Amino acid sequence: MNGRRLLLAVDAPSLLHRNHHARVESGLRDRGGRPAWALHGMLRQILDAIDQFAPDAVLFGLDDRRTSVREQAYPAYKAGRAEKDPALVDQLERAGALLDALGMLTVTPDGLEADDVNASAATWAERHGWSCVLITSDRDAFAHISEHTQVLRLINGGINASPLLNPARLRAMYGIAAEHYLEYAALRGDPSDNLPGVPGIGEKIAPVLLSEMGSMRAVWADIDHCAGATLVATLDSYCEEVGRPRIGASVLKKLATPAARERFEFNLAIMSGRTDLELGLTPDLPGSPGLLPLEPDRVSRVVGHLGVPETTRLALRVLTEPPASSQPPY
Structure with missing residues (x-):
């Protein structure tokens, strides 16, 4: 890890949704009789991480x-x-209290989402010389x-069984x-967010456009000042190199x-995540x-309330014992 400390930033709602659908048939309830399968599944995954x-x-x-x-x-x-299933809503609303009771750190930003917390966590880690692993099932985190x-997706x-994505793996x-x-x-x-894309620019053309032009700022500047001449020439040159029909004029x-x-x-x-949230990390x-x-x-006490002794034993080992040297996330 080159001496860098490691921050694990977790998209809790993402994990709760996945575990609700994966574990709902278990019908697990905590010692108070309330639904607990999504909370338990989230906690087990975090303990594994x-x-x-x-x-x-x-x-x-x-x-x-x-x-x-x-x-x-x-x-x-x-x-x-x-x-949303009312049982899922109940567990989403109780997740923060469970994690706070454990002594974990939770952040619920006003009017915002866990994605914004992940964005700010990555920024915080970079600023403080830490490494960071974001845990989520949401592709938005790839931007960080x-x-x-x-990103452990x-x-x-x-x-x-989940892929750990770094710049090289994302490019692949x-x-x-x-x-x-x-x-x-x-x-x-x-x-999934009901956001249509730019008409005619899909998953195949977008990577070519960005890799060949460098950024959309360059694309818009070329369209504004050169009527897109550089864009057309660049894309057509790429097409000639790879042996495919020219696309420059149609993309323009x-x-x-x-x-x-x-x-x-x-x-x-x-889509842009907020990178300036106060996280309260000390x-x-x-x-x-x-x-x-x-x-x-x-x-x-807190994990035991879920009523799964095996998970309580795992939590005591993973959360209360001094950690071994961090595993390199690369």
Whole structure:
């Protein structure tokens, strides 16, 4: 790890949603009789991640469930998603209290989402000389991948079966540099958030456009000042090199409309995560929330309330014992 400390930043709602759907048939309830399968599944996955990475601090991002800045700007944001199961809603609302009771650090930003906490966590880690691993199933986090920040994208199979993405792996997946991912996403759109992409610029053309032109700022500047001549020549030269039909003129036609730029800029604004949130991390203050190890009696009491002895034993080992040297996340 080259002497860098490690921050694990967790998109808690993402994990809760996945574990609700994966574990609902278990019907697990805590000792108070309330639904606990999503909470338990989230906790088990985090314990596995802590066991694997041995982080110095763990931060959980939560969504503000009362109001949404993005929904105010775009009322159709995430429209069309199925109504949440009341049992899931109950566990989403209790997650923060559970994690706070454990001694973890949770952040629920006003009007914002766990994605914004992840963005700020990656920025905080870079500023303070730490490494960072973001844990989520949301592709938006890919925009924060860098030399010292990776994304563990949860898929079926849990922590150990999920890909740990760094800049090289992201390029292999999408054909773009990590610093271009946000622009790529804005061009492509995001159906899960009900955000259409730029018409005619999909997942195949967007990587070529960004890799060959360098950025959308360069694309717009060329369209404004050179009528897109450089864009057309660059894309057609690429097509000749790879032996495919020229696309320069057709791509220019699609991008030269005011609607194309408006859609791109709008998506960019909605998709961009806030990087300036106050996280409350105080790594030089022993015992402050989020720092490991945690207090054993507290862990035993809080995790024990879920009623799964095996998980309580795992939590005591992983959360209360001094961590081994952090595993390199690269």
